[in-house]
Amino acid sequence: MDKPIRNTAAALLLSITILLASCSGDNGGGNTTQPTNENNEPTSTTEPVFEPTPLPYDAPLTGLKLEKAAEARPIAVMINNFAAARPQSGLTNADVIWEVLAEGGITRLIAVFQCTEGLTDSIGPIRSIRPYLIDIGDSYGAILAHAGASNDGYDVLQHQGKPYLDEISNAGSYFWRSKDRKAPHNLYSSLEKLRTGAEKKKYNLDKQVPPYTFAETGSAEAGVPASDITISFLLKDYSVGYVYDSAAGLYKRSIGGKPHIDLNNNEQLSGTNLVVLGADHETLDNAGRLSVDMTSGGSAMLFQKGKAIEAEWVRAPDGMVRIVKNGVELPFVPGKTFFHIVPNKPTFEGHVSWVQM
Numbered sequence: 001m002d003k004p005i006r007n008t009a010a011a012l013l014l015s016i017t018i019l020l021a022s023c024s025g026d027n028g029g030g031n032t033t034q035p036t037n038e039n040n041e042p043t044s045t046t047e048p049v050f051e052p053t054p055l056p057y058d059a060p061l062t063g064l065k066l067e068k069a070a071e072a073r074p075i076a077v078m079i080n081n082f083a084a085a086r087p088q089s090g091l092t093n094a095d096v097i098w099e100v101l102a103e104g105g106i107t108r109l110i111a112v113f114q115c116t117e118g119l120t121d122s123i124g125p126i127r128s129i130r131p132y133l134i135d136i137g138d139s140y141g142a143i144l145a146h147a148g149a150s151n152d153g154y155d156v157l158q159h160q161g162k163p164y165l166d167e168i169s170n171a172g173s174y175f176w177r178s179k180d181r182k183a184p185h186n187l188y189s190s191l192e193k194l195r196t197g198a199e200k201k202k203y204n205l206d207k208q209v210p211p212y213t214f215a216e217t218g219s220a221e222a223g224v225p226a227s228d229i230t231i232s233f234l235l236k237d238y239s240v241g242y243v244y245d246s247a248a249g250l251y252k253r254s255i256g257g258k259p260h261i262d263l264n265n266n267e268q269l270s271g272t273n274l275v276v277l278g279a280d281h282e283t284l285d286n287a288g289r290l291s292v293d294m295t296s297g298g299s300a301m302l303f304q305k306g307k308a309i310e311a312e313w314v315r316a317p318d319g320m321v322r323i324v325k326n327g328v329e330l331p332f333v334p335g336k337t338f339f340h341i342v343p344n345k346p347t348f349e350g351h352v353s354w355v356q357m
């Protein structure tokens with residue numbers, strides 16, 4: 001074959017080879033032909049994205065989502081807040097925490113547990129109960145856990161049929177004393193022990209708690225900026241501070257100028273909602289025991305999402321304390337709530353202040 005003819009044939013063969021490779025999609029990186037289904041229609045190779053199924057239940061006292069309904073009866077534990085009793089244990093597991101004056105200007109904490117089950121973590125130190133503390137726990141239909149009571153406290157417990165677990169009079173085996181602290185600041189229990197004690201006492205264990213109202217946005221749009229909050233009781237060591245962490249949406253709690261820590265996990269106490277209530281206080285005796293009016297309602301402040309909202313509190317027909325504005329209940333942001341009861345005298349406003357940082 002002549003040389004020009006051979007060159008022309010070779011060039012034609014090379015062109016055909018390139019054309020076939022192009023049509024097959026082979027560019028040296030393997031076959032990239034788009035897959036098809038049985039009808040020869042293109043199909044996607046992208047992995048499907050699965051959205052998590054929303055949890056179906058809301059916790060009655062926190063509004064947080066749950067896999068199963070929270071049906072356990074609440075347990076309200078009287079927590080020692082004397083300076084020597086801090087840091088306490090178990091408070092980060094509580095759904096709601098109340099703080100109220102006891103005698104001598106100190107405050108006591110009432111930790112309400114409802115959607116946490118079977119915890120063996122320590123709760124305490126645990127202290128005695130008073131009629132207005134019974135009233136707070138009773139508003140949730142809670143089983144009351146405490147160590148002793150005032151004479152009028154025992155009168156209420158024993159003659160009004162309240163469900164209670166008292167380390168001194170009827171349930172000592174469900175509490176223990178820690179060797180790490182001096183009495184009386186060393187008495188503890190756990191949810192597991194307390195629920196076992198309540199079962200042995202044959203208390204109704206599935207009494208339902210009336211839920212709070214919740215909304216993701218809360219009521220903050222009606223408020224004014226407030227990110228650094230101070231709540232004063234009577235003594236400097238019991239001055240409470242909260243600083244709002246906007247990234248976490250939480251108020252970080254301090255007491256006596258120091259972060260308030262849970263000894264079990266070394267976490268600082270925090271909440272999504274803060275409530276301050278004004279109530280009439282009366283001194284009953286030389287020991288400084290108090291009567292606190294938990295029925296008449298009055299002035300309140302609600303803090304959430306870095307805002308302060310002026311409001312009122314009422315005792316609703318279901319027994320719960322509700323926060324309202326113009327007669328309408330204000331929703332909480334889902335999460336934990338701290339309630340603080342301060343005296344109306346000399347003024348309610350004198351016990352709470354805030355600034356915008």
